[in-house]
Amino acid sequence: MDYKLLEALAVIVETQNFELAANKLHISQSAISQRIKLLEENFGHPMLIRSQPIELTSIGEQLLSHYKKVQQLENEILPELLPDKPTKPMKITLAVSADSIATWFLKAVTPVLKEHLVELKLLIEHEERTIDKLRSGEAIGAVCTYKTPLKGYRSFELGKMNYCLVASKSFRQKYFSSGVTRESLKMAPAISFDHKDDMHVRFIAKHFDLAASEYYCHSIPSSEAFVELAKQGVAYCLLPELQIKKEIACGDLVRICPDKQLIETLYWHSWVLVKGINKKISQEIIRVGQAMLN
Known part of the structure; x- marks a missing residue:
């Protein structure tokens, strides 16, 4: 494989712009277009869907995933081969949900960030969609709700994330003084992460x-904003119990239907050939996740 061509593909996907990608690689826009054309000719298949945002075809996803893995292997071995040379930060991209970041995930990666020279990039997605970042090659590891790993990856069960409906006491009194019912829910403002967030929708559909x-x-799109707006009596929302232990303990938030909850089992997916710093991060994510989610 010609890795200059794969590099061009990776940078275009990263920047979402041919001109920006060309500037980053210090070549002309026509040159980077030529690299993609040559890559497509070599494999006899289109690599990109030239839309907004730019998307990869299935072949493009496989090649980008391969390129990212090769980059990871190079990042791991170069410091060992050239210990006296100045090293650059090792770039690691992981896919994780906002809920995990707000509760347990940062505790897992912090020790490794303190000990090693790492440039960490977190791709924020819903738990059921983070695996797409592995499939596309954008991330090397992901926290998701799927148990079965992709080819070339392994999965580890982390534990369960329990979600419950909460609101302030004043909000509950205003909208749910007679209990949470289909009629009262029609009039009470809720909060969801974004238009892709179907967790709240699934919960309300299932129970009401x-x-x-x-x-x-x-x-x-902010887990922290959820908590603050709920505390201010603006809306009710579905939140991880792990995130709001203090707020519930001190009475800032109350469960508005304590007999109902949503339980999501989380899994960590990582590449089977992971080693070095990537392996340490994976081990910490598994250790902290299993400790805090069980």
């Missing part, structure tokens, strides 16, 4: 037989 179109819901 309400479709998303039958109630209104703010869209705010």
Whole structure:
């Protein structure tokens, strides 16, 4: 394989722009277009879907995933081969949900970041979609709700994340003084992460037989903002119990239907050939995840 061509593919996907990718590689825009054309000719298959955002074809995903893995192997072995040479930070990209970041994930990666020269990039996605970042080659590891790993990866069960509906006491009194019902939910404002977040929708549909179109819901992509807005009495929301232990203990938030909850089992997926710093990060994620989620 010509890794200059694969590098061009990777940078285009990263920057989402041919011109920016060319600038990053210090070549002309026509040169980077030529590299993609040559790559497509070599494999007899298109690599990119030239849309907004730019997407990869299935062959493009496989090649990018391969290229990322080769980069990881190079990052691991170069310091061993050239111990006297100045080293650059090792780039590691992981896919994880905002809920995991707000609760346990940072405790897992912090020790490795303190000990090693690492440039960490976290791709924030919903637990059921983080595996797509492995499939596309954008990430080398992911926390997700799928047990079965992709080819070339291994999965480890971390534990269970319990979610419950919460609100402030004043909000509960205003909207749910007679309990949480289909009728009261139609009038009470909720919060979801974004339009892709179906966790809240699934919870309400399962327990109250309400479709998303039958109630209104703010869209705010921040787990921390969820907590703050709920505390301020702006809305009710579905949050991990692990995230709001203090708020529930001191009465800032209350469970509005304590008999109902959503339980998601989380898994860590990592490449089978992971070693060195990547292996340490994987081991810490498994250790901390299993300790805090069980």
